[in-house]
Amino acid sequence: MKRNAKVSTAVIRRLPRYYRHLSELQEDGVVRISSSGLGKSMGLTASQIRQDLFCFGGFGQQGYGYKVDSLKEEIGEILGISRGHTLVVLGTGNLGRAIIQNFRFSSNGFRLLAAFDVNPDMVGTQVAGVPVYHTDEMEAFVSSRQVDVGLLTVPIAAAQQMGDRLVRAGVKGIWNFTNYELTCSQPGVVVESVHFSDSLLTLSYLISQQEVLEKTQEEHP
Amino acid sequence: MKRNAKVSTAVIRRLPRYYRHLSELQEDGVVRISSSGLGKSMGLTASQIRQDLFCFGGFGQQGYGYKVDSLKEEIGEILGISRGHTLVVLGTGNLGRAIIQNFRFSSNGFRLLAAFDVNPDMVGTQVAGVPVYHTDEMEAFVSSRQVDVGLLTVPIAAAQQMGDRLVRAGVKGIWNFTNYELTCSQPGVVVESVHFSDSLLTLSYLISQQEVLEKTQEEHP
DNA sequence: TAGATTGTTAATCGATTAACAATC
DNA sequence: TAGATTGTTAATCGATTAACAATC
Numbered sequence: 001m002k003r004n005a006k007v008s009t010a011v012i013r014r015l016p017r018y019y020r021h022l023s024e025l026q027e028d029g030v031v032r033i034s035s036s037g038l039g040k041s042m043g044l045t046a047s048q049i050r051q052d053l054f055c056f057g058g059f060g061q062q063g064y065g066y067k068v069d070s071l072k073e074e075i076g077e078i079l080g081i082s083r084g085h086t087l088v089v090l091g092t093g094n095l096g097r098a099i100i101q102n103f104r105f106s107s108n109g110f111r112l113l114a115a116f117d118v119n120p121d122m123v124g125t126q127v128a129g130v131p132v133y134h135t136d137e138m139e140a141f142v143s144s145r146q147v148d149v150g151l152l153t154v155p156i157a158a159a160q161q162m163g164d165r166l167v168r169a170g171v172k173g174i175w176n177f178t179n180y181e182l183t184c185s186q187p188g189v190v191v192e193s194v195h196f197s198d199s200l201l202t203l204s205y206l207i208s209q210q211e212v213l214e215k216t217q218e219e220h221p
Numbered sequence: 222m223k224r225n226a227k228v229s230t231a232v233i234r235r236l237p238r239y240y241r242h243l244s245e246l247q248e249d250g251v252v253r254i255s256s257s258g259l260g261k262s263m264g265l266t267a268s269q270i271r272q273d274l275f276c277f278g279g280f281g282q283q284g285y286g287y288k289v290d291s292l293k294e295e296i297g298e299i300l301g302i303s304r305g306h307t308l309v310v311l312g313t314g315n316l317g318r319a320i321i322q323n324f325r326f327s328s329n330g331f332r333l334l335a336a337f338d339v340n341p342d343m344v345g346t347q348v349a350g351v352p353v354y355h356t357d358e359m360e361a362f363v364s365s366r367q368v369d370v371g372l373l374t375v376p377i378a379a380a381q382q383m384g385d386r387l388v389r390a391g392v393k394g395i396w397n398f399t400n401y402e403l404t405c406s407q408p409g410v411v412v413e414s415v416h417f418s419d420s421l422l423t424l425s426y427l428i429s430q431q432e433v434l435e436k437t438q439e440e441h442p
Numbered sequence: 443t444a445g446a447t448t449g450t451t452a453a454t455c456g457a458t459t460a461a462c463a464a465t466c
Numbered sequence: 467t468a469g470a471t472t473g474t475t476a477a478t479c480g481a482t483t484a485a486c487a488a489t490c
Binding site: 013017101192197 | 306434
């Protein structure tokens, strides 16, 4: 793998999509794929795919294309899937529990070690085999087990404070599901947010545009 | 509001963030904000904010800045928050139920009318006051009530098929929570996806980079 | 009025696309 | 070998930043 000078976030955000598409191709028994073939199925240009992969080195063979297996493997490596990252969940409300029960952490190279909550009804129980401890024990757990990531699903009012605690406890990243824009002063700690609200409002904008468009067409056919 | 020629997706994706930040400012009792002030708190340049807003028209006052209330109002209007959009949920598994119970649809201008599932244990029940019907009844419901959006939380294997059914039933948009990249042939129908996996893998990449960086620093201090 | 800050055009920067030699 | 397709550089396009006149 090439020493990656500086990869733009646009490229980084496409890497998981490549990985996902290659996994699907693999399941479908496809052995080789060209940049134009992959581009067609993903809605990207062949040129862009080659340019993206070029950031990390040459994974293909001229005149042949890319081997699905090994390209998937390489991109997985770039994404850090085999690094054995660990995470804990903060907050075991509806959303926290749903993610614990549904999300395939291991397919993404993560091990979910524990969950934490302040609710005495939850503390001491298990969710899908994952033990729930009291939030007071979070710091000790995270630092002794060197946990990489904290998944935040606490109420929005507690989000920033809990984020700060995670950072102080030594996590490398926060996966933020609260609808709050965490600020993280600590350099070297990454915050990645899933903002449901932003996503729905984007959809709202797009269908509103569509509505206006259709109305205009009715008036001026 | 200006006739918006063609607004780039980069701008569109920032609109919900503006809306969110303006709401927070409003709650904090802030009355006016300058582009540089807003930029500082959001990590954007003042120039970019003015350029973004310029896509839709002049909302500020020279020498003064922007009134938080009215700017929030205007952006909400652009996003279609007051259009009374409606939606239904497909799939009432852990994730579907968690979203129904947790997500503040009304704050985003949506009314959640019903949920659908094939599981006989769910059909006929309510989740947070939302009635659950059998999926067979979805088409009739969506077309008679002119539902705007279908939220997909069905198992991945059923995703594409259920997406197709929603489109045929006449929705304008699909909010996709399955880890499947829906293809939608129908022009005028919008698909907006929340890919947990892509988000976590991006985080995985970023912390892996950080790990490499720190290791290098240890070796060459 | 003087100061501040927008609206808006121009300049710069970065990302995408095109092109083509290298080579499997 | 001929054909195909990559790796990689150059050209283009679009998004961000800078600048400044307009004006509150």
